[in-house]
Amino acid sequence: MDLTFTEAEEDFRRQLRAWLRANIPEEWKRPGFWESFDDDESFRLRREWERAKALAGFAGIQWPTEYGGRGGTPGMKAIYDEEMVLARAPRTVNPLGLTFLAPTVMAIGTDAQRKEIIGPMLRNEVIWCQGFSEPGAGSDLAALATKGVRDGDDFIVNGQKVWTTNAVHGDKIFALVRTEPGSTRHRGISMLLIDMHQPGVEARPLRQMSGASEFGEVFFTDARVPATDCLGEIGDGWRTAMLLLSFERGASGIAQYTEFRRQYDEIAAVAKRLGRDRDPVIRDRLARVLTELECLRLHAMYVLTQVECGRDLGSESSMTKLQWSETFQDLWEVFDDILGEDATLDSIGELDLRPMHTESMWSRSVTIWGGSSQVQRNITAERVLGLPR
Numbered sequence: 001m002d003l004t005f006t007e008a009e010e011d012f013r014r015q016l017r018a019w020l021r022a023n024i025p026e027e028w029k030r031p032g033f034w035e036s037f038d039d040d041e042s043f044r045l046r047r048e049w050e051r052a053k054a055l056a057g058f059a060g061i062q063w064p065t066e067y068g069g070r071g072g073t074p075g076m077k078a079i080y081d082e083e084m085v086l087a088r089a090p091r092t093v094n095p096l097g098l099t100f101l102a103p104t105v106m107a108i109g110t111d112a113q114r115k116e117i118i119g120p121m122l123r124n125e126v127i128w129c130q131g132f133s134e135p136g137a138g139s140d141l142a143a144l145a146t147k148g149v150r151d152g153d154d155f156i157v158n159g160q161k162v163w164t165t166n167a168v169h170g171d172k173i174f175a176l177v178r179t180e181p182g183s184t185r186h187r188g189i190s191m192l193l194i195d196m197h198q199p200g201v202e203a204r205p206l207r208q209m210s211g212a213s214e215f216g217e218v219f220f221t222d223a224r225v226p227a228t229d230c231l232g233e234i235g236d237g238w239r240t241a242m243l244l245l246s247f248e249r250g251a252s253g254i255a256q257y258t259e260f261r262r263q264y265d266e267i268a269a270v271a272k273r274l275g276r277d278r279d280p281v282i283r284d285r286l287a288r289v290l291t292e293l294e295c296l297r298l299h300a301m302y303v304l305t306q307v308e309c310g311r312d313l314g315s316e317s318s319m320t321k322l323q324w325s326e327t328f329q330d331l332w333e334v335f336d337d338i339l340g341e342d343a344t345l346d347s348i349g350e351l352d353l354r355p356m357h358t359e360s361m362w363s364r365s366v367t368i369w370g371g372s373s374q375v376q377r378n379i380t381a382e383r384v385l386g387l388p389r
Contacts, residue, residue, distance in 0.1 A: 003301050005075050009076050009079055012076045013079045016079070019056055020083060023056075024090075031352065031355045032352060043093055043166075043169050046091065046092075047124050047127075049090055050090070050093060050094070050124050054124065055123070058080070059098075059122055061076050063103075063106075063122075067102075067118045067119070067122075068119050068122050075304065075308060078304050082254050082258045084255070085258040094121060094128060094166075096129065097127070097128030098122075100130065100244045100245065101121070101130075102121055102122075103247045104240065107243065108231070108243065109231060127169055127171045128170065128171070128174060129164050129165060131161040131218060132175070133161060133164070135217075141176070144159075144176055145178070146160065147159055147178050148179040149179075149181075151224075153227055154225060154227060155179060156223070157200075157222075158221060158222060160217060160220070162215075162217040162218075163215050164215060164216050165214060166216075167203040167217065168203050168205050168213065170196050170203065172195055173196055173201075173218060174231065175192055176241060177189065178190075179237075180235050186238040187235070187238075188235055189235070190234050190236070191240045191244075193231055194220075194223060194229070198224065200221045201221075204219070212358075253323070254297075254301075256296065256300075257296045257300050260324075260328055260331055261293055261297075263359065264286075264289065264290060264331060267331065267332075267334060267335045270335070270338060270351070270356070285337065289330050292327045293327060293331070295323070315383035315384050316384055319376075321376055322373055322377065325366040326373060331363070332359060333363075336360060
């Protein structure tokens with residue numbers, strides 16, 4: 001395991017840090033700033049800022065230069081993730097497109113798809129959503145019911161997707177659709193690239209308990225999709241989906257560690273301010289979660305080292321997701337226990353708890369989305385440790 005970065009990577013850090021310092025207004029870093037805007041205005045501000053960042057050359061860090069990327073190393077991407085958190089930079093508005101769709105298009109897309117998709121996505125001219133989850137399918141992705149019926153050179157799509165990130169602000173959606181009549185499970189599925197601004201596509205927001213509407217549900221009613229807007233082969237969408245999801249494997253967890261470590265310091269400060277830091281049980285809980293955090297940091301550096309050596313971690317990526325999501329949840333459970341019965345209050349004296357409550361509520365979801373902890377444990381047991389089913 002290598003815990004160091006090269007001189008070129010450290011030079012990149014200095015350049016990025018200087019740009020972020022000059023281009024993030026101080027008020028943006030104030031707790032509760034983004035919560036003071038409605039979802040539409042927050043999205044607009046972040047979209048414009050991220051476009052400026054891309055034009056300055058600080059986007060697509062590992063993407064080849066031919067696609068508008070920086071052509072950087074895995075170490076540079078790790079530094080980018082870390083510095084964005086340290087600078088309290090705005091969250092990306094195009095996470096699923098940038099993380100999953102773009103590298104898949106680079107790998108198996110047609111020349112026309114590469115030209116039409118990658119550049120506009122990098123500059124945030126087109127916001128992409130992911131249409132995988134469906135009502136009634138639970139964690140079983142292969143149980144999808146959305147259908148696409150061939151009509152000449154097009155597919156006519158009918159069905160529904162749910163828990164779609166940025167559905168309301170999306171311009172296009174990459175969706176798994178059953179395109180072969182009578183097919184079941186993993187067969188007969190295609191990944192279609194669907195324009196969300198056409199007739200027959202409706203996105204509705206889903207209000208979360210925090211008050212935000214990050215997710216939505218998408219309804220297709222006779223939506224028309226050209227057959228040329230299929231990513232990968234028609235009927236081979238499951239293979240395309242597995243390739244797309246594999247691009248998360250290079251993520252080492254450095255960004256998560258950096259953010260969680262800052263949150264830990266904030267939670268410990270709350271404990272001290274409320275006098276709970278003298279409670280031996282709370283002190284033990286804080287020590288335990290700090291140990292978990294440092295284990296996450298070491299695991300993140302191990303994963304980064306393996307990726308830099310060209311190793312495909314494959315199913316081992318399940319261990320990373322399991323570790324950071326469980327650690328994050330443990331961290332905010334300590335916060336709730338520190339507050340005790342005061343956990344229902346928006347503030348205690350001059351201490352505004354609302355931003356921290358938002359994180360606490362969000363932490364309940366992370367062991368579900370992106371593959372639940374139960375699924376990740378099964379994958380680790382069967383495919384990494386070789387245990388019997």
